[in-house]
Every structure is written in structure tokens, then in C-alpha cells.
Amino acid sequence: MNKSDEDIIKEYIGGxxxxxxxxxxxxxxxxxxYSVRFVGVDYAKDIVQDVFxxxxxxxxxxxxxxxxxxxxxxxxxxxxxxDYLRKKKMVQFSSFxxxxxxxxxxxxxxxxxxxxxxxxxxxxxxxxxxxxxxxANYREVLVLYYQEEMTFNEIGKLLNKPLxxxxxxxxxxxxxxxxxxx
Amino acid sequence: MEQNLQKLFKASLYQPEGRLSxxxxxxxxxxxxxxxxxxxxxxxxLSVLSLSGSIFSIKSLIEQAIRLGFFDxxxxxxxxxxxxxTYWKEYTLSLADSLxxxxxxxxxxxxxxxxxxxxxxxxxxxxxxxxx
Numbered sequence: 001m002n003k004s005d006e007d008i009i010k011e012y013i014g015g016x017x018x019x020x021x022x023x024x025x026x027x028x029x030x031x032x033x034y035s036v037r038f039v040g041v042d043y044a045k046d047i048v049q050d051v052f053x054x055x056x057x058x059x060x061x062x063x064x065x066x067x068x069x070x071x072x073x074x075x076x077x078x079x080x081x082x083d084y085l086r087k088k089k090m091v092q093f094s095s096f097x098x099x100x101x102x103x104x105x106x107x108x109x110x111x112x113x114x115x116x117x118x119x120x121x122x123x124x125x126x127x128x129x130x131x132x133x134x135x136a137n138y139r140e141v142l143v144l145y146y147q148e149e150m151t152f153n154e155i156g157k158l159l160n161k162p163l164x165x166x167x168x169x170x171x172x173x174x175x176x177x178x179x180x181x182x
Numbered sequence: 183m184e185q186n187l188q189k190l191f192k193a194s195l196y197q198p199e200g201r202l203s204x205x206x207x208x209x210x211x212x213x214x215x216x217x218x219x220x221x222x223x224x225x226x227x228l229s230v231l232s233l234s235g236s237i238f239s240i241k242s243l244i245e246q247a248i249r250l251g252f253f254d255x256x257x258x259x260x261x262x263x264x265x266x267x268t269y270w271k272e273y274t275l276s277l278a279d280s281l282x283x284x285x286x287x288x289x290x291x292x293x294x295x296x297x298x299x300x301x302x303x304x305x306x307x308x309x310x311x312x313x314x
Binding site for chain 1: 186187190192193194196199202205
């Protein structure tokens with residue numbers, strides 16, 4: 001039977017030093033792919049190392065009641081990536097943050113991104129290039145929602161943003177995808 | 183649309199180098215060894231400092247106790263138990279009065295620090311051996 005992340009953490013805190021390695025093995029690929037979407041292949045490895053070292057140092061502060069280990073780990077990843085992008089002055093945030101309330105929530109997502117657009121995105125390179133053109137704060141919602149299959153609630157906890165803001169970012173990100181593809 | 187986008191994102195995932203998780207673990211172990219090394223040096227330094235401090239403070243405690251007549255009062259306990267039973271209140275007050283409290287507290291505190299730092303140094307050595 002597979003142990004839950006929380007059980008593995010309990011074992012680690014209980015003195016089994018090697019149990020943390022199973023968490024590293026389990027999440028390396030996810031954190032790597034999440035990082036690649038923001039910093040590219042060349043720097044993703046460094047980010048992955050930083051994220052796990054931070055998680056290892058702070059594992060005793062992890063509180064299962066507040067969020068799952070995956071959400072907690074991705075929060076560390078998100079903060080590490082933001083710090084990295086700020087240092088490199090690579091970060092591009094959208095200016096829509098102040099107008100959250102006026103987003104076009106009435107338009108269904110299916111209408112925003114029709115099948116023709118999805119067909120275009122089957123080209124892996126085109127998808128990656130298109131994502132690169134979307135501001136980081138919108139892109140992270142898309143990546144967490146579609147790549148990591150997190151719920152909007154989990155993403156809200158992870159990014160420390162209200163649910164409506166997350167949904168708004170998701171909606172706007174889809175609109176941007178469509179605009180870029182057309 | 184949602185499921186299609188999920189499929190597209192999954193299909194465009196990058197494959198990290200096979201040994202990336204191994205490298206991450208090596209980095210964690212090396213960080214752990216580094217922290218253990220610094221902690222060992224820190225506690226070892228604290229042991230040496232508290233040991234030398236303890237020696238001086240115990241020496242000063244003994245000198246002050248002699249000067250204040252603490253040992254003279256203490257020797258009465260073994261020599262004149264009859265008078266002690268009668269004047270035990272006065273005796274206790276005199277004994278307490280002759281005790282150099284500040285030096286006593288300082289010596290006790292330094293010995294406590296010495297004990298903690300020796301215990302932590304040995305723990306750091308143990309974890310160092312485990313890492314090795």
C-alpha cells in the first residue's frame with residue numbers, strides 16, 4: 001500500500017532521514033515541469049534543487065490542516081520562481097489585477113477557446129511558445145489547473161489569492177491564448 | 183475543452199534528466215552535512231567557552247565562600263550537631279548569608295551550558311557518523 005505524503009513526513013520527523021527521499025522522487029518531475037514553464041529548461045534544474053532544499057529545511061513548519069503537501073510544495077516553487085524572475089527582471093505581470101471584478105465571467109470557457117484553437121495547440125512547440133507570451137500570474141493558473149490538475153480552491157491557497165481572482169486569471173488566460181492563436 | 187487542454191499540457195511535458203531527483207537528494211545531503219559541521223563547531227566552541235568560564239567561576243565561588251566563612255559554618259554540621267538542633271534557624275540563616283549567591287548562580291548556569299553543549303556536540307558527531 002502506498003504511504004500518503006503526510007505519513008512520509010511523520011516518518012521523517014520521527015527520525016527516518018531517508019523517507020524524505022521518496023517525496024523528492026515523487027515530485028521532482030512535477031516541480032521540474034512547473035518550473036520549465038516559467039524559467040525554461042536551462043534554469044529549471046536549479047529551481048527544483050532550491051525548492052526541495054527549502055522544503056527540507058522547513059518541513060517541520062508544514063501544517064497538514066492548512067494545505068496538502070503538494071500545495072505547500074508548489075507554494076514554495078511559486079515563490080522561488082517569482083524571486084528568481086524578479087532577480088533576473090524577467091517577470092511580466094498583467095495589469096488587469098486591479099480590475100478583477102469586471103471580467104467577462106458570462107462567457108463560457110468553451111466559447112473562448114474553440115476546438116480549432118485546441119487543434120493548433122497540439123503542436124508542443126506552439127503550446128510552449130504561446131504560454132511564454134502569457135503573463136506569469138495568468139500562466140501559473142493555467143499550468144496548475146491543466147498540468148497539475150489542481151482545483152481553483154487549491155490554486156487560491158497556493159497563490160494566496162481569492163477564489164474569484166483565480167477564476168478571473170484563468171478566464172483571462174484563456175482569452176489571451178485565443179488572441180495569441182488567432 | 184477542459185479535458186482536452188489537460189491532455190495537451192500533459193503531452194507537452196518535459197522529461198527531466200534521469201538523475202535529477204538523485205542530484206537533488208545529494209544537494210540536500212551535502213547541505214545537511216554542512217549544517218551539521220557548523221553546528222558541531224558552534225557547540226564545540228560553546229563547550230570550550232563554558233568549560234573555561236566554569237573553571238574561573240567555581241574558583242571564584244570557592245574563594246568567596248572561604249572569605250565569607252561558608253565552609254566554617256558548614257563544618258559545624260559535622261562537629262556540633264547538639265547546638266545545631268537548638269539554634270537551627272540562626273544556623274541556616276548564617277549559612278545562607280555566607281553563601282556567595284551570585285557566583286553560585288553563575289557557576290551553576292555555566293555548568294548547565296557546558297552540559298547542554300557537550301550533549302549537542304555528541305549528537306552532532308553521531309549524525310555526522312550517520313551521514314558518513
